[in-house]
Amino acid sequence: MLKFPLNRRQALIGLGAAGTMLSFGLPARAAAKVNLGVIRLASHAPSFIAFERGYYKDEGLDVDLKFFEAAQPMAVAIASGDADYGVTAMSGGLISLAGKGAVKVIGGALTEEKGIVGAIILASNKAYEAGLTSPKELAGRSFGITTTGSSFHFMVYKIAQANGIPLDQITLRPLQKVGAVVGALSSGQIDAWAIQPSIGKMMIAEGHARQIGLFSDYAPDYQVTTVFTSTRNAADEREKTQAFIRAYSKAVDDYNAAFVDKTADAAEVDDVAKIVHKYVEADLPFETARNNLLEGSQRINKGLALSLNSVTEQLEWFKSEGMVKEDITPEMLFDTSYVKTI
Template sequence: MKFTLNRRQTLLGLGATSALVGFGLPARANTKVNVGVMRLASHAPSFIAFERGYYKEAGLDVELKYFEAAQPMAVAIASGDADFGITAMSGGLISLAEKEAVKVIGGALTEEKGLVGAIILASNKAYEAGLTHPKELAGKTFGITTTGSSFHFMAHKIAQANNISLSDISLRPLQKVGAIVGALSSNQIDSWAIQPSISKKMIAENAAKQIGLVSDYAPDYQVTTVFTSTNNAANEREKTQAFIKAYARAVEDYNKAFVDRTADADEVDAIAKICHKYVESDLPFEQAKNNLVEGSMRINSNLALSLNSVTEQLDWFKAEGMVKGNITPEMLFDTSYVDVI
């Protein structure tokens, strides 16, 4: 599905690519900004930009605000408790866009063939009972944070590709990632799909078994997006551009160190040490570093947005009746800040 940019988006978008290179002047010095984050490896650029002073150099005085699921972060953006968020599209986020409260302005984490990506897991008990492939998920339980979360969409893509009706899989909303980890580890649910920094750790600790990869069923899936309030997108362009500039710098550091592996050993260590302060801080550094490197997923350069993927997600939410059918791509996406791919 394609959509036509409105006049404002077209005019502003003409400079999107060049703006990401130079970005003109920084935001007003010490502009206070709250950034919504989760303690996941996929949020590494948030921590890198914070620790390396990229936000400050862009004129932003950033405070990190922590969340445990996508939906509460979307609510915080809409209410003004946070200015920018990086997380998956959820039904709540889309409904807030219909109310003209939030806008998706960029893309972040993405599934890419050739990289491990999110891993489909089975509990040890379910695996021993025969759940060794996603095609056997009918009649099984699958962990999600909330209805309409990225985990819900991944379950849909997995079921669709294996000719299983999603209604034949029992989805278990457990609100928090940590709660799903606990439920799978203790055999209270049968399956789940999660990014490799968590799934590989669970596999290594013999807390779950790998039965597939999400990228086999959802290649080019735009897992997370960058979003902000409609007011920021429309009326605080300087601040919004400054945030994207700082975050894009950190994305480049992250991809070079963990994904493309073109950074030298000292740089890899430096990036890993930053992330270790926020992610898997309970583990010894070398173990956490290995998990970060081996469990990395690409984050889109310059926060480019995979428009086909996010539009597919919007269409699915509408088809499932989780959001209103009258919500259009123009209501949800402001494509004037980054390239679309």
């Protein structure tokens, strides 16, 4: 086939024709539709920041937010295709679905870090007054969790292990939703709980609970939440998945600068806080919600880096407790090709 080199004038005419064709409405590539699983917690702030600031759109993604009350239902939605990406804690349900080839963890998000107030261990007022003033005294007490096999379940295991308390000496109370655990602790129906500082500090300030410890004393490198998707997305939708990670990571930088490192100026802090307030603690006055974010935010890993040691420890614990099958390997659960591992 003969090829004819274009002179400068012909090249300019060609470029002009291409521009004319575009101006007459040749369709651009449609934005990729994405359903993102979220929970109305401050730890999900980057989900909302990226949505409101157009970071997803900038990456060619048309994102809808799909709200959940707990981690396990979100994992089921990812596996079934009702949601494309999720950011939540590892759970027995998520791991089991990975064992069936349905989902993959592709990144890390919220993390415990020494020097930053992380999850707070709380006692109800009733239990505190009866002597529960330290995690060392949890034997014979009740502890709130959302579901069996949730991150709260793993956290109470780590607390018990560090204090030499057999886990079966603590009564676990699965209450399904975070709001239900808040209510049960506030009313003294359960004795203890461990929760993110944005909620824990608010409960303390309102006189509904007492602080008896910090979870970072027991697991300073705990990978609290992870980013996950379907195995099909991880394997076959690489460009879309990378675009999602880029958009989310940009929002993570905004969140950390405003609330964790506190390097953003006051106007930026207010702007980011207003975005989050639309979705989290929307029933509170803005100034209260803003202060909760400033006083109670944990770091989210830059670039959604994944703490492989922490998540592998969690996998092994779930297996040791018989909550997931013994033959599930890290390779079945984690796709480490998308982000840095730490």
